[in-house]
Amino acid sequence: MRIFVLSCAIALLLSVCSAGAALTNAQRLARGLPILPPKFGRSLPGYARSPTVAGVKDPSPSSAPPQTITGRILVKSHNGKSLGHLHNMASGINGVNFGASSADLHVSFTTSRSGKGLIDIQAVDAAFHGPHYIGTTSSHTLATGSSTAVDFGNAIRTPVHSPPVPAGQHNADESAIWTFDPRTHELKVQYVNPDGQTAKTIIAYNIHDNTIFFVGDIGAYNAAQVHPDHHVSPITFYLDSAVKK
Template identity: 30%
Template sequence: MKLFYVLALLISTVCASPIAEPPEARWTTKYTGRIQIVPTNGHPLGFVYNFTNDVNGVSPNRASDVHVTFNYTHGTPFTMVATNFLKPEPYFQYLGASTGHEGTLIPKSADHNELGFHRQPAITPPYSTPAEWAMGRKYETSIWTLDGQSKKLTAQWVNPDHSKPTTHIVYDKKLNEVLFVGDLATYNRGTPGHHAIEVGLYFVSD
C-alpha cells in the first residue's frame, strides 16, 4: 500500500509540472549585422544593398552592404531596422514588404503574386494586416522570423483577411531586385527573360 501511495504521488507530481520551454523561447536577443543572399545551390550572391529608393538588391561591395539591427523573441515576428542607408530619410529605415495593389498576396495570380522588398515609413505590429501610406501603397514590416541555428530569415505576409499566403523570397538578377512572391513560376511567366530564382536571406553578425 505504501509503495502504491509513493508511485501515485510521483505520477501526480510529474503530471502537474509545467512543460519546460527552451531558453530561447523566453529570451529577447539583440542582433546587429548584415543580410546575405543565398540561392538554393548554396553559393552566396552577396549582401543586401544599402543604396535604394525602391526594391533592395545585391550590394556591389562590402562598403555598400546594408547593416541592420533587431530584437528577436523566439517565434515572434519582428522588424529589421537599417542603420546605414546611403540615402537616409527620416522614418524610412524599416525593411519590409510593400505593394501597389490592395495588399492581398495570391499565389499564381497574374496581378497579385508579387511584393517588393522595400524600406518602409513605419513599423507595423506582428501578425497585423497591411498598413497604408502614400498613393495607396500597402506595407508590413514585422514579417520576419529567425532560425536560431542557421540564422535564416523567413518572411510571412499577412493578407487583409488575416490569411497567411506562401511567401517565397526570390532574386531577379536582371533588375537586381529581391522580391516576395506567392509562386515563382507565375512570376517568371509574367516577366519573360528575367528568370528569377528562389533565395534565402541569412543574418550575418557584425
C-alpha cells in the same frame, strides 16, 4: 547446539533489520531507530529525470528572453550559394551589393520570446531617408497559382499580423513579417494579404536587374512573364556577422 543457536540469532537479526528497513522514518524514530538515508535515482510521478552536469542546472523549459541582434543580411540562391549582402543605397533597400562591404546594409532586431514570433528588422546605418524598417511596400494578394508580386523595400513600422498599412501616396507597408532561426540564422518572411489572411511568401530575385520582391508562386510568376529577362529565382536571407546583446 551452538551452531543452531547462532543460526537462529542471525536469522532473527536479519528479520528485525528487514522489518526495520520497511518502516517509515517516523515509525523508526518512534522505536528509537535511526532514520533511513535518502534514496537517489527516483523520479517523482509525472516528471522525467534527466542527467545533469555537476554545477549546471537542468535547462529550464521556459522560453529564452528576447535578445537584440545586429549584423548584415546575406543573400543566398536556392542552391545555397552566397550572392552578396543587401545593398545600402541612397534610393532605399533593394538588390544585392556585389562591391565593397562598406555598401552593405547593417540591421538590428530583437528576437521574440518564443523564438518563433514575427519581428521587425530595422536598418541602423541607412544611406536613405526614413522609414528605416525592412518589409513590403505594396498591397497585393499572394497565393499559389497566382502571378502577383509584392514590392520589397524600406517600410514604416506596422503591427504584427497586420495587413498592409497605408504609407504615403502609393505605398501600403508591412514590417513585422520576419522570423529568425537562432540555429541557422535564416530570416524567413510571412506576408499578410489585404484580407488579413497569411500567404505563402517566397523571396524572389531577378538577377538581370538586381531586384528583390515577394511572390506566392515562382512558377506562376515566371509563366506570366513575356521576356525571359523578367524571370526570377527563389532566394533566402541569413543574418551574417550576428552580434547578440
